[in-house]
Amino acid sequence: MKQDSFVWHPNTQMSEWNSFDKIVRGQGMWLIDSQGNKLLDGVASMWCNVWGHSKRELIRTIIYQSKKLQHSSLFNLTNEPAEKLASKLVIISPGMYKVFYSDNGSTAMEIAFKIALQYWINKNIKNKTKIATLENGYHGDTFGAMSVGYIPEFFSKFKSKLFSTIRIPVPNKYRLPKGYTYSEFKNYCLNKLEKLFLKDNSIAAFVMESGAQVAGGVIIYPVNFQKKISKICKKYGVLLIVDEVATGFGRLGSMIQYKAQDSQPDIIAFGKMLTGGYLPMAATLTTKKVYDSFLGEFHDFKHLFHGHTYTGNPIAATLANENLKLYEKFKLIEKIQITSKIFEKYYSEILELKHVGDIRHKGMLMGIEIVDEKRRKIPFSSNKSLNKIVFEKGKKHGIYLRTLENIVMLVPPLAISHKDLNLLIQRTIETIKTLEH
Ligand SMILES: Cc1ncc(COP(=O)(O)O)c(C=O)c1O
Numbered sequence: 016m017k018q019d020s021f022v023w024h025p026n027t028q029m030s031e032w033n034s035f036d037k038i039v040r041g042q043g044m045w046l047i048d049s050q051g052n053k054l055l056d057g058v059a060s061m062w063c064n065v066w067g068h069s070k071r072e073l074i075r076t077i078i079y080q081s082k083k084l085q086h087s088s089l090f091n092l093t094n095e096p097a098e099k100l101a102s103k104l105v106i107i108s109p110g111m112y113k114v115f116y117s118d119n120g121s122t123a124m125e126i127a128f129k130i131a132l133q134y135w136i137n138k139n140i141k142n143k144t145k146i147a148t149l150e151n152g153y154h155g156d157t158f159g160a161m162s163v164g165y166i167p168e169f170f171s172k173f174k175s176k177l178f179s180t181i182r183i184p185v186p187n188k189y190r191l192p193k194g195y196t197y198s199e200f201k202n203y204c205l206n207k208l209e210k211l212f213l214k215d216n217s218i219a220a221f222v223m224e225s226g227a228q229v230a231g232g233v234i235i236y237p238v239n240f241q242k243k244i245s246k247i248c249k250k251y252g253v254l255l256i257v258d259e260v261a262t263g264f265g266r267l268g269s270m271i272q273y274k275a276q277d278s279q280p281d282i283i284a285f286g287k288m289l290t291g292g293y294l295p296m297a298a299t300l301t302t303k304k305v306y307d308s309f310l311g312e313f314h315d316f317k318h319l320f321h322g323h324t325y326t327g328n329p330i331a332a333t334l335a336n337e338n339l340k341l342y343e344k345f346k347l348i349e350k351i352q353i354t355s356k357i358f359e360k361y362y363s364e365i366l367e368l369k370h371v372g373d374i375r376h377k378g379m380l381m382g383i384e385i386v387d388e389k390r391r392k393i394p395f396s397s398n399k400s401l402n403k404i405v406f407e408k409g410k411k412h413g414i415y416l417r418t419l420e421n422i423v424m425l426v427p428p429l430a431i432s433h434k435d436l437n438l439l440i441q442r443t444i445e446t447i448k449t450l451e452h
Contacts, residue, residue, distance in 0.1 A: 031403055036410075041068025044428055044435045046415060054415040057425055057439050061417075062229070062261055063292035064428040065338065065347070072337060073291050080333035089116065089327040096332035103339055104298060108271055110279055112303040115319070116296065116327040120260035120286030121155025123297035124222075126321055127256045127282045128159050130301055130309075131220035134254060137308040137317045143219040147181040147211065147253070152223060153230035154258055163222050166231060168420065181218070183208045187234045189373040189384065190392065201237045208244060212251035220254040220282075225272040226377070229261040232422050233375045233382025236276075245278035254305070255280040260297070264288035265351050265429050268378030270342070281305050288429070291338040296331035351379055351429055357436050358425075361444065370395060370450050381425040383443070385418075385450065394421040395450070408449050412442040423447065 024035065037049040044067045046054045056064060066073065080096065087094050101114035115130075117123050128146065135143035146163055154164035161170045162177040170177070186201045195203065212218060223244065228234040241257075248255040257280035262272045264285065269275035273283060282305060286297035311317040325331075342348065358376045365374050365383060372386035385395040395401055402418040409416035416423060423446075427439055 028400065031400060043067040043069070044431055052410075053413060054410065055413060055435060055439050055442070057409070057414050057416045057427055057443065059426050059428045060292055061287075062266070062426045063287035065264070065288050065291040066341065066430045067428045070291065070341075072341060073293055073334060076334050076337040077293065077330060080330045084329045086325065086328050086330070088324070090322060094327065094329045094332070096329045096336060097327035100332045100335050100339075101298075103336065104285070104300060107339075108283060108300055109274055110302050111283065111300040113301055113306045115299045115301075115321070116332075117299065117323050118295045118325050118328075119155070119297050120258075120284065121157040121160045122323065123260065123284035123286050123299045124154040124163070124256075124258060125157055125159045126299040126319075127258075127284050128163065128220070128222075129321055130282055130299065130305060130319060131254045131256055133317075133319065134305050134308050135219050137311075142217045145181060145215070145218045146178075146220050146222060147183065147208075147218050148222040149185045149224075149228070150182045151185055151187075151231035151234060152228050152258075154222065154224075154260075164230075180222075181211060181215075183211065185228065185234055186237055186240070187232070188237075189375070197237065201240055205240070205243050205247070209247050209251075212247060212253060216251075218251075218253050220256050221248050222256040222258065224258045224260075224262060225278075225283075226262045226267045226269075226276055227380070229380065230419055232384070232420065233380060233424070235375050235377045239277075241273070241276035241278045245273075245276075245280065249279070254282060256282045256284075258284050260284055260286040262380075265342070265348055266378055266380055266426070268348070268352050268355055270348050289338070290331050290334045291341070292428070294328075294331040294334055295325075296328065296335055345430070347430060354431065354433060354436060355379055357433060358440065361440050365440075365444060365447075368444065368447050370447060379427060379429050379431075382419075383423040383425070383447065385421045385423060385447070404450065405446060409443070409446045412445050414439055414442045414446065416443065416446065 038046045039049050040047040044056055046056050104114050105111050115126055148163050152164045154160040163180055184204050188197050191200050245255055257273045259272055273280050282301045284299050290296050309317050355378050358381050365371055370385050372389055372392050373384040375382045387393045387395050405416050405418050
């Protein structure tokens with residue numbers, strides 16, 4: 016059989032799709048396909064686009080650096096853009112001291128796990144080998160990331176090959192266990208964590224997304240939840256790894272989400288929006304305390320055995336530097352805090368829709384939970400994937416949407432204008448209205 020395309024698409028039942036629209040150009044918040052149709056980018060091209068497409072300053076930066084130095088590795092060498100970026104990241108990330116580069120969020124998290132596990136070995140504390148985490152978290156699709164961010168619907172096929180972790184429940188206001196108020200369940204989760212640390216001193220690190228769990232269904236943490244976890248980790252000498260890949264850099268309304276949460280991690284990871292969403296780059300940052308444990312004589316073998324071909328790529332690093340400059344120049348974080356209020360205007364209208372069970376919103380992120388039956392909160396089910404249905408219907412309204420399970424995700428480019436955000440939300444409402452079995 017002749018095939019038209021040789022591309023295998025991510026997280027996609029390929030037999031459900033006859034073809035995929037070919038995007039040929041991006042302009043501002045819009046993606047334009049080969050037929051000339053325009054789609055408003057409602058998912059920031061997988062949650063990473065900051066300024067919209069074809070931002071002049073970013074294109075200029077790529078061209079400038081491409082002419083000078085395209086790639087030179089950090090193995091035995093360094094380069095100016097990577098140095099400059101590392102010093103900037105350290106300045107904006109309280110408590111952090113060194114930056115380890117990689118190319119994507121999953122890998123940045125793998126590096127975080129390796130650093131945390133090896134930290135205790137370097138300190139000659141042999142029993143600290145376990146990783147604890149929150150239920151329902153997501154940290155990427157590689158093996159370590161799947162082990163820690165284990166979402167059964169995604170990863171059960173690989174379960175036998177994943178390492179085990181200890182999991183603490185997370186409060187989801189919409190789906191609380193019977194008999195608990197939100198605040199009671201929050202305290203229950205925190206107590207459970209403290210009890211775990213009290214009885215088990217072999218935990219090397221606790222891992223959590225910063226501010227909210229995104230892929231796990233847009234679960235926004237209650238006030239002080241992350242702060243208390245940070246304090247408990249400190250009290251019991253457990254390293255705290257905070258994943259800022261999806262929620263840092265303004266997505267939840269603050270540049271550095273762990274700072275907004277008044278928490279102090281030992282290791283953090285950035286990705287997605289680091290380069291404005293134009294080139295792959297990620298970074299794992301650690302405190303001086305963690306970094307110093309890796310120093311010693313060469314034959315001590317205390318150094319970190321990790322490296323990637325494109326680590327610290329100068330084009331991506333220059334782009335990230337320019338991106339950070341634009342954040343300041345255009346006061347993006349302040350703007351996001353204003354733009355984000357637009358979502359609130361639509362809360363009641365969205366909640367009244369027949370198939371909407373709940374909405375969860377913070378900053379420039381909204382999750383709309385689609386249910387079959389509001390009262391019993393039964394998730395929407397259909398033979399086709401809800402993603403495919405919503406995508407097709409959204410396309411008819413000129414918007415690009417992707418769902419996660421039964422959650423319609425609104426994750427627009429951070430610098431979206433008020434006009435375009437209103438349009439995106441209104442068209443999403445129209446799209447959800449047409450959902451039926
Ligand atoms: C919180 C979080 N961590 C890590 C990742 C993995 O990033 P990547 O897809 O760049 O590997 C994601 C991706 O969505 C994420 O949401």
